[in-house]
Amino acid sequence: MSPVLSTTIDDAVVPRFPHGVRFREDKARGRFILVGPERIFNADDVATEILKRCDGRKSFGEILFELTEVFTAEASVIRPDVESFLGDLRDKGMVEL
Incomplete structure (x- = not known):
């Protein structure tokens, strides 16, 4: 069994997409996708709610607060x-933290 790696993100960190990575709506398929160099990730509903908020302006704390309201949690x-989720995308070079 492999160890579970935890990612702790400070509330002041501002998640953003690095140069060459875009989060956009794929209207033809009716979903959102995260597009990077030689990579495409389909975003489910939860991922979409998180990624829509990674605009390079909102801090992790602000994003988390908004998500508590969206998911009533x-x-x-x-x-x-x-x-x-964000730590995994950071490790894949799709998000900067």
């Missing part, structure tokens, strides 16, 4: 999942 409950 406590920050302590959703924070680990949001941190893990």
Whole structure:
């Protein structure tokens, strides 16, 4: 069994997409996608809600607060999942933290 890696993101960090990565709506397929050099990720509904807020202006704390309202959940409950999701995308070069 491999160890579970945790990603802790400070509330002041401002997630953004690096040069060459775009988050956009694929109207033909009716979904959002994250497009990077030689990569495309289809975003499900939860990922879309997170990625729509990674605009390079909002801090992680602000994004987390907005997500608590969208999903009607406590920050302590959703924070680990949001941190893990963004940490995974950071490791793939699709988000800067």
